[in-house]
Amino acid sequence: MRNIYEVQKSNKLKSAVIVALFVVFVALATYVLTKALGVYVGYEPSELGFVGVALILSGFSSFIGYYFSDQIILGISGARPADKKRDFTFYTVAENISIGAGIPIPKLYVIADSAPNAFATGRDPEHAAICVTVGLLEKLDRTELEGVIAHEMSHIRNYDTRLMSVVSVMVGLIALLGDWLLRATWFGGRKSDNDKGGAGSIFLVLGIVFAILSPIIGQLIQLAISRRREFTADAGSVSLTRQPSGLISALTKISLDKEALEVANKATAHLYICSPFKNKKGEVSWFANLFNTHPPISDRINVLKEMT
Amino acid sequence: MIYIILAVLIILVFWVISVYNYFVSTKTRVDASIQEIGNQLKRQSELIPNLEASAKGYLSHEKGIFEELTSARKAISSAVESGSLEKMADAGKMLSEVLPKIQVVVESNPEIKGNEVVKNLMDELRDTSDKVMYARRLLIDLTADYNVKMVSFPSNVIAGIFHFGKLKGLETPVDGDELKVKSDEMKTPKVNL
DSSP: OOOHHHHHHHHHHHHHHHHHHHHHHHHHHHHHHHHHHHHHHTSOOOSHHHHHHHHHHHHHHHHHHHHTHHHHHHHHHTEEEOOTTTTHHHHHHHHHHHHHHTSOOOEEEEEOOSSOOEEEEOSSGGGOEEEEEHHHHHHOOHHHHHHHHHHHHHHHHTTHHHHHHHHHHHHHHHHHHHHHHHHHHHTOOOOOOSOSTTHHHHHHHHHHHHHHHHHHHHHHHHHHHHHHHHHHHHHHHHHHHSOHHHHHHHHHHHHHOOOOOSSOOGGGGGGBSSOSSOOSSSSOOHHHHTTOSSOOHHHHHHHHHHTO | OHHHHHHHHHHHHHHHHHHHHHHHHHHHHHHHHHHHHHHHHHHHHHHHHHHHHHHTTTTTTOHHHHHHHHHHHHHHHHHHHHTOHHHHHHHHHHHHHHHHHHHHHHHHOHHHHTOHHHHHHHHHHHHHHHHHHHHHHHHHHHHHHHHHHHHSTTHHHHHHHTTOOOOOOSOOOSSSGGGOOOGGGSSOOOOOO
16 A cells, blocks of 8 residues: 555656666667767767767657647647537546646647547647547546546646657667668778777677667667656546546546547557557566556556555 | 866755745745635636526525525625635535535436536536635645645755745644544445436
8 A cells, every 4th residue: 555645756766767777778879879880980970970960860850749749649630629518527627637736728629539548748738738539528427537637637747748759859869870880881881990909899899789779778768668657647647636546447448448549650659548559468468568658557557546 | 176066056056046946936826726716716606696597496495505505605705805715715615515405406306407507507516616626636735745845854944044934725623523524424425426
């Protein structure tokens, strides 16, 4: 039995540890990869040379996604703005939770999809949006909906979109650097006249190992961060509504639902309250779990039950 | 060496500023949340006349409820005007005691239950009492956060230097009948929705 404050504290700590691990990994990988690239291309890079270019390339695409995330995703998902008369429960629940969270009311949208799901997006609480499907509104009662909306509101309050954008820029950066190095070795490249026996060749070998492995490792850490943020948002939801039972039964209903969300794709999967991709088996091995954006529902429910 | 000391000093100054700003802004947000409670209560009291007007025809034999409603509404408007949190809490309590009674009558009377206007008004009233609840929750959370920061090290040093006092938050009675739990209150209530 842990109370909500203990759960939140442990989430904060675990989140910080994963993010710190990620930063160390990114620093190490970029260092090794640029060094190796330097050996290959034949000049000692002014350290930031390659990183700068890769950062700009990787950052640009993610920045657009980050800055216009609400418009882009809403454009893809074909959402209509929520209306107080038509979506009374959704609208008022969102109003209430944002009063409780002390943040402005996000823009509210409804997607015409019968699979129950919800997501939040936007770079900060002032530009946030919450989207729910028609299926969610039809299948959940008010208390369950409060749990779901409070979960999304916690994502907004914790700046999760911002965090995940920065993380994906970093993963993109490593992937780009690794790609360049592999291409350079593949096509032979310009051989440098540097001393091959010393540090140069070590960096070259290390660099190739990193080029192959680090995009995968980077993505695995990114997914671990995403899963941790889900646990954090669940705890945040309980701290807002003080009713773990609402979120528990909402998660149960959503996960038992057979329909798959049609508008979801891999790029937006981490935003949803439950993974929009249904896996056939209920139990997930720890290895398969490494590749999931969301923790297994049963784990989330167990943590929520501890708080009741 | 001098640079390290300088860096440490700069970090320290930024930390002091951020803690100071935390205390100041939380105080402001607490005031705002008290105002929000008042606003929502007022909104609720303004909905009542509408409910009375549209439901009176059906409820002519339930005079008592309307008298309670009217007095709750008066208590709310005077409490909101006075701006005192304790009065607002009392008035809100009066209203939250009447609402379930109307709910019971509406539920048991298919004629009113079918009335769209009454149904909407009941939804609005229920929603507004949720809003009052969430505004109170925000106030409680903010004051709890503030008070924890005020006594825990090292932020308590800053609170001491700038004389930040403890926030009262929602005053709850320390003794009295409200705190005693009767055995039938421990049972899980049956709720029909």
